[in-house]
Amino acid sequence: MSGPPHPRDARSFLGHPRGLLTLSGLEVWERFSFLGMQAILVLYFADTVAHGGLGMAGNTAASVTAAYGTLVYLVSVAGGWLADRMLGSYRAVLWGGILIACGHYSMAVPTATMTWVGLALIIAGTGLLKPNVSTMVGKLYATEDERRDAGFALYYMGINIGAFLAPLVIGWLGQKQGWHWGFSAAAVGMTLGLIQYVAGRKGLAGRKHSAEFALPPAAMRRATWLIVGGCVLVTAVATSLTPAGWLTMDRTVDVLTVVSVLAPVAYFVVMFRSPRVEAAERGRLRPYLVLFAASVVFNFVLFQSYSTMTLLAADHADTAVLGWEFPSTWYNSVLGGAEVLLAPVVAAVWVKLGKRQPHASHKIAYGVILGGLSFLVMVPATHGRSGDWKMAAWWILISYVLLGLGDILLETTGMSATTKLAPAAFASQTMALWFLSLALANGIQAQAVKFFGEISNDLYFGLNGAFAVVAGLAVIAAGPWLRRTMHPVH
Numbered sequence: 030m031s032g033p034p035h036p037r038d039a040r041s042f043l044g045h046p047r048g049l050l051t052l053s054g055l056e057v058w059e060r061f062s063f064l065g066m067q068a069i070l071v072l073y074f075a076d077t078v079a080h081g082g083l084g085m086a087g088n089t090a091a092s093v094t095a096a097y098g099t100l101v102y103l104v105s106v107a108g109g110w111l112a113d114r115m116l117g118s119y120r121a122v123l124w125g126g127i128l129i130a131c132g133h134y135s136m137a138v139p140t141a142t143m144t145w146v147g148l149a150l151i152i153a154g155t156g157l158l159k160p161n162v163s164t165m166v167g168k169l170y171a172t173e174d175e176r177r178d179a180g181f182a183l184y185y186m187g188i189n190i191g192a193f194l195a196p197l198v199i200g201w202l203g204q205k206q207g208w209h210w211g212f213s214a215a216a217v218g219m220t221l222g223l224i225q226y227v228a229g230r231k232g233l234a235g236r237k238h239s240a241e242f243a244l245p246p247a248a249m250r251r252a253t254w255l256i257v258g259g260c261v262l263v264t265a266v267a268t269s270l271t272p273a274g275w276l277t278m279d280r281t282v283d284v285l286t287v288v289s290v291l292a293p294v295a296y297f298v299v300m301f302r303s304p305r306v307e308a309a310e311r312g313r314l315r316p317y318l319v320l321f322a323a324s325v326v327f328n329f330v331l332f333q334s335y336s337t338m339t340l341l342a343a344d345h346a347d348t349a350v351l352g353w354e355f356p357s358t359w360y361n362s363v364l365g366g367a368e369v370l371l372a373p374v375v376a377a378v379w380v381k382l383g384k385r386q387p388h389a390s391h392k393i394a395y396g397v398i399l400g401g402l403s404f405l406v407m408v409p410a411t412h413g414r415s416g417d418w419k420m421a422a423w424w425i426l427i428s429y430v431l432l433g434l435g436d437i438l439l440e441t442t443g444m445s446a447t448t449k450l451a452p453a454a455f456a457s458q459t460m461a462l463w464f465l466s467l468a469l470a471n472g473i474q475a476q477a478v479k480f481f482g483e484i485s486n487d488l489y490f491g492l493n494g495a496f497a498v499v500a501g502l503a504v505i506a507a508g509p510w511l512r513r514t515m516h517p518v519h
Contacts, residue, residue: 045180046169051229052162053187058222059126059158060191062133062215063151064365065199067335068358070094072343073208081208083141088481089278091336095475096282097148098332099289102468104156106292106461112161115249117240118168119233121161126223128154133216139209147212160460165233182376185441189372192365200358282475289472293321293465300455310452316390316514317450319507320443321466323393326500327439328470329477330400330493331432334364336474337481337489338425341407347419360425367433375437389442390511394504396439401497403432404490411486450515 074090076082085093112121132150135143166184195218203211244252270276300306300314342357349355379386387395410424447463455462481489504511 045183047232048169048229049166049180049183051226051232052166052169053184054229055122055126055222055226056162056184057187057191057194058218058225059129059155059162060188061195061198062129062219062222063155063195064192064335064361065195065218066133066136066151066212066215067094067098068196068200068339068361069203069208069211070097071336071339072204072358075340076208081139083144086482087340088479088483091333091340091478091481092282092475093278094336095332095471095478096285097152098471099285099468099475100152101155101159102464102471103285103288103292104152105160105464106156106468108156108158109160109164109460109464111157112164112240114240114244115252116157118161118165119230121157122165123223123226125154125157125159125161126219126226129158130154130216130219130223133212133219136212137209137216160464163460169233182372186369186372189365189368193362193369195365196356196358196361200356200361204356204358286472286475289465289468293462293469296462296465300452303452303455306452306455312514313450313516314452316511317446319504319511320390320393320446320450321462323397323500323504324439324443324463324466325470325473326497327397327400327435328467329474330404330497331436332467332471332474333404333478333493334361334429334432337478338407338428340481341411341486342425345411345414345418345420346425347422360422360429363426363429364433364436367430368437371430371434372437375434388508388512388515389446390504390508390515392438392442393446394501394508396435396437396442396501397504398498398501399431399435399438401494401499401501403428403435404494404497406431406494407490408487408494411490414486446515 071090071094072082074083074085074093075087076084078084083090108121108125112118116124128150132147132152132154135147135150138147163181163184166181170180199211199214199218202214243249267276297314297318301311306314339358339361342360346357346360348357348359406424406428410420414420444463451462477493
């Protein structure tokens with residue numbers, strides 16, 4: 030349980046603990062670097078070697094980008110455990126940020142080898158940082174502190190500000206000046222985030238403490254050797270299999286997809302069979318399976334905003350304003366901007382409705398449906414088009430506004446439901462459950478995007494969008510059962 034904040038920090042940032050400014054600032058810069066790099070990553074993969082890219086086909090580039098996302102969220106599950114058992118949250122976030130910055134600096138070097146080295150460092154760093162920053166925000170408040178929800182709202186606002194600014198800066202540099210200029214800007218952004226994180230460390234709870242549930246010394250040494258040995262083994266196997274032609278890009282993507290499926294299956298099997306899980310808790314896990322699947326479906330669509338939608342915008346979106354050409358990656362800023370503007374509106378609507386607001390399962394279902402509609406909008410925009418063609422900007426703007434609204438409805442409600450429905454014995458691992466849904470969404474995306482460019486665009490977006498809408502309607506249809514079985518979620 031979080032203790033009360035230090036009196037000196039109690040009201041230093043908009044009536045919140047001073048550490049909230051430090052952690053929100055870190056997230057602004059971490060999202061700036063992560064999403065800015067991701068806005069140009071698929072385009073860098075797909076660009077010709079002569080123009081500084083890696084020369085992949087568009088659908089291959091989208092698949093590899095999705096596989097990268099799969100790894101990020103799979104490693105994030107381990108990152109939460111490392112913070113709990115070995116490093117402590119403060120040091121896990123610090124070392125994670127350092128690895129991320131080193132990864133972006135590596136990608137600034139214009140060679141293919143350094144690109145893969147950089148991505149590996151970013152995956153490891155994000156896995157350490159991402160699951161533990163939100164934990165540190167929670168530690169700023171006592172459990173019963175009425176400012177807690179408002180604090181998290183400000184924190185998520187920082188995330189969306191970073192998501193809005195990233196494509197504007199990094200996208201412009203990457204597309205107009207060169208891909209590695211964009212990666213350099215991401216590195217500078219993460220460095221600035223680290224500087225203000227260290228500078229503001231005095232306001233952070235638990236910064237002087239070791240892991241909250243630290244392993245005994247002998248187990249700590251054994252775990253350290255296992256981690257180091259595992260990393261060395263994986264590197265050695267990859268290094269030996271790649272020249273022999275056994276470890277191809279396609280096989281790597283396929284393996285990651287399989288792992289993204291098996292990991293949540295194993296996790297749920299363990300929870301259902303665990304003797305530490307009571308019968309009532311096991312009953313609440315069944316409706317959570319439905320919400321978990323809904324999260325997978327929505328995020329399958331959401332993550333394509335940085336793969337297939339980015340490729341579509343680069344090739345076919347109108348990017349001219351009064352004769353001036355802006356980078357197509359600027360469209361990605363619409364998603365973050367929409368969430369910054371719409372989140373307070375949605376929160377005000379829920380407050381206004383009070384007890385009359387929809388059940389949590391319906392909010393999640395509406396989010397999934399909006400995600401599906403964001404893809405269905407692209408059907409008339411791309412129907413019957415071939416060759417060199419352009420679509421009006423408002424098609425993508427509408428799509429991203431729908432997607433952003435869906436994200437607000439699903440992510441906040443889904444995360445809250447996860448913390449309430451998870452068995453008490455697994456309460457400290459609720460973030461792991463959520464990250465596994467994101468990993469699975471990316472794993473499925475890595476396979477689905479292989480059809481992008483192979484079938485017509487209207488058929489591709491129509492099938493994906495219709496599937497999401499049907500999934501959302503199925504959750505609504507299951508509403509009466511979900512309301513009965515999801516107590517204490519309302």
